[in-house]
Amino acid sequence: MAPFIIKLVSSKILMSCVLSFLLAKLLKVVILLMQTGKFERKYLFTSGAMPSVHAASVAALTTAIFFEEGVTPLSIAVLIFSIIIVRDAVGIRWTAGQQSIVINRMIEYLRKQGKFKLDKLEEVMGHTLSEVVVGSVIGILITSSIYLVI
Numbered sequence: 216m217a218p219f220i221i222k223l224v225s226s227k228i229l230m231s232c233v234l235s236f237l238l239a240k241l242l243k244v245v246i247l248l249m250q251t252g253k254f255e256r257k258y259l260f261t262s263g264a265m266p267s268v269h270a271a272s273v274a275a276l277t278t279a280i281f282f283e284e285g286v287t288p289l290s291i292a293v294l295i296f297s298i299i300i301v302r303d304a305v306g307i308r309w310t311a312g313q314q315s316i317v318i319n320r321m322i323e324y325l326r327k328q329g330k331f332k333l334d335k336l337e338e339v340m341g342h343t344l345s346e347v348v349v350g351s352v353i354g355i356l357i358t359s360s361i362y363l364v365i
Contacts, residue, residue: 263342264340264342274350274351275355311341
């Protein structure tokens with residue numbers, strides 16, 4: 216068991232992903248704090264907003280695999296997987312978030328008229344392209360730093 220733990224803790228791939236995730240999440244909380252002027256616990260778990268933690272994490276994983284493997288079927292598969300994750304964060308989740316905003320406005324309108332008692336939907340936001348680009352840059356820079364320094 217001990218050799219596994221040592222291997223896990225010393226993994227540059229895992230280190231890259233975890234540090235990229237944590238830095239992107241920390242930046243997201245700081246940015247939300249600066250925008251609102253107050254800290255709320257939900258900032259730790261919010262989706263959407265600057266930067267994309269999804270993009271930072273998958274960019275870190277993809278970059279680390281490329282450092283470890285070079286261009287191989289594995290690195291290409293990870294790249295494709297990463298593109299799918301980022302595409303989902305930008306496109307599908309963003310669209311679903313926009314739809315929930317519109318539906319909530321409709322629910323509120325119908326509530327005021329006494330015709331509706333349904334609770335509002337959670338407005339889960341996806342990411343804008345700039346949020347994904349910044350997240351990706353974080354993941355690539357953190358991973359490159361780890362591989363070039365350690």
